[in-house]
Amino acid sequence: MTDPIADMITRIRNAVHARHPRVDVPTSRFKAEIARILAEEGYIGGFKLVEAAEDRPAVIRITLKYGPRGENVITGLERVSRPGRRAYVGRNDVPKVLAGLGTSILTTSRGVMTGREAARVGVGGEVLCNIW
Numbered sequence: 010m011t012d013p014i015a016d017m018i019t020r021i022r023n024a025v026h027a028r029h030p031r032v033d034v035p036t037s038r039f040k041a042e043i044a045r046i047l048a049e050e051g052y053i054g055g056f057k058l059v060e061a062a063e064d065r066p067a068v069i070r071i072t073l074k075y076g077p078r079g080e081n082v083i084t085g086l087e088r089v090s091r092p093g094r095r096a097y098v099g100r101n102d103v104p105k106v107l108a109g110l111g112t113s114i115l116t117t118s119r120g121v122m123t124g125r126e127a128a129r130v131g132v133g134g135e136v137l138c139n140i141w
Contacts, residue, residue, distance in 0.1 A: 012088075015091065020034055021086060022086045025083050032070075033059070033068040033071075036068055042121040043121060046112075050112050053083075054072035055072045056070060084141055085140065088138050089137065098134070103115070106141055112141070114139075114140070117130075119132055
């Protein structure tokens with residue numbers, strides 16, 4: 010696999026469209042930070058790290074979130090920066106997703122954070138994905 014972040018995003022997108030209650034993603038600290046941001050922003054119900062056992066590898070178990078009438082909380086999730094085409098923004102060019110209704114996730118020199126937080130702190134970085 011050449012892009013594990015795109016794999017994580019695709020697994021979440023597919024699970025939401027299939028109305029699954031949860032999805033398992035191979036673990037890494039970087040993916041755990043993305044899951045933390047998704048939980049803080051209210052796009053997922055939560056996540057936990059499931060340790061490895063003899064018959065299975067360690068995974069991040071993401072609990073998906075749906076509205077009171079079963080509507081999707083995540084309506085769109087796209088990868089912006091890819092291994093073949095990296096997308097970097099300066100501190101003054103941090104993108105707004107759907108005029109501020111969505112969230113962009115950036116990796117900066119100060120760690121993984123949302124676009125709003127990066128603009129507030131005054132740092133730019135690589136735009137990983139947009140979610141709305």
